[in-house]
Amino acid sequence: xKGQSTAPTPAxxxxxxxCARHEFRYFDGGAWTQNVSDAGKASVDTDPxxxxxxxxxxxxxxxxxxxxxxxxxxxxxxxGDNTASKVLYLTNRRLVVDPAMSSSKGLRVxxxxxxxxxxxxxxxxxxxxxxxxxxxxxxxxxxLATVDGAYQMLYSDMTAVTMKRKSHLGSVKITGKKNTTFAxxxxxxxxxxEILTSAMPGRVTVx
Numbered sequence: 001x002k003g004q005s006t007a008p009t010p011a012x013x014x015x016x017x018x019c020a021r022h023e024f025r026y027f028d029g030g031a032w033t034q035n036v037s038d039a040g041k042a043s044v045d046t047d048p049x050x051x052x053x054x055x056x057x058x059x060x061x062x063x064x065x066x067x068x069x070x071x072x073x074x075x076x077x078x079x080g081d082n083t084a085s086k087v088l089y090l091t092n093r094r095l096v097v098d099p100a101m102s103s104s105k106g107l108r109v110x111x112x113x114x115x116x117x118x119x120x121x122x123x124x125x126x127x128x129x130x131x132x133x134x135x136x137x138x139x140x141x142x143x144l145a146t147v148d149g150a151y152q153m154l155y156s157d158m159t160a161v162t163m164k165r166k167s168h169l170g171s172v173k174i175t176g177k178k179n180t181t182f183a184x185x186x187x188x189x190x191x192x193x194e195i196l197t198s199a200m201p202g203r204v205t206v207x
Contacts, residue, residue: 011029012026012028012029012198013026013027013092014026014027014037014069014071014092014198018032019045021036021045021047022036022037022038022043022045023036023037023038023039023069024036024037024038024069025045026198034046035198037069037070037071037072039070040070040071040072040089040136041072041073042071042072042090042191042192042194042195043191044194068091068092068093068094068137069091069092069137070090070091070140071090071091071092071195072088072089072090072188072191072192072195073088073089073090074087074088074090074184074185074188074192075087076185077182077183077184077185078169078182078183086099086182088182088184088192089140090192090195090196091137091140092199093154093155093199094152094154094155095152095155095174096140096144096151096152096153097150097151097152097153098143098147098150099147099148099149099150140152151178153174153176153177153178153180155196155199155200157176157177157178158174158175158176158177158200158203159175159176159203160175160176160203160204160205161173161174161196161200161203161204161205162204162207163189163192163193163196163204163205163206164207165186165189165206165207167186168186169183169184169185169186170183170184170185170186170189171183171184172184172192193206
């Protein structure tokens with residue numbers, strides 16, 4: 001009808017859940033999906049998506065599209081050299097790496113190498129993660145500025161991600177402006193794969 005304007009279809013991305021059952025829900029550019037996230041933990045909504053979540057593009061206007069939202073937190077993750085436990089934060093825009101064995105003053109905690117050393121490092125990393133206040137997307141820049149060795153990797157700077165499932169730790173190899181490898185516990189592997197595949201279509205290979 002003349003005089004009426006149609007709202008443009010939002011690009012694929014993470015939005016506040018219109019069902020109000022979760023914090024964020026993924027919109028694939030045409031419809032709402034069952035991929036959701038709460039307090040940095042990604043999951044799949046197994047309940048049928050309500051009518052509000054199946055709204056057509058012109059009905060999506062009321063949805064609040066956050067500039068950046070934290071989708072998944074992975075404590076006790078190891079880097080490619082396995083010398084220190086790390087905490088990974090996945091948002092809808094970037095991957096932030098917190099070298100959990102470091103302090104804000106740049107002091108490193110030493111530990112024995114081998115299996116015992118990894119377990120000890122993971123324990124310390126989890127303790128530090130639990131003692132600190134919850135990290136949200138707004139605090140990630142502060143973390144990057146204050147924690148020695150912390151860094152970020154924008155999804156737009158990644159050219160390819162290869163993920164391989166293994167019995168205990170899955171491997172995640174990232175190439176781009178910075179090349180690195182992470183060892184991720186299998187129980188969080190699929191959640192990480194889902195987020196990266198959604199954020200970087202065509203650049204993620206899962207084996």
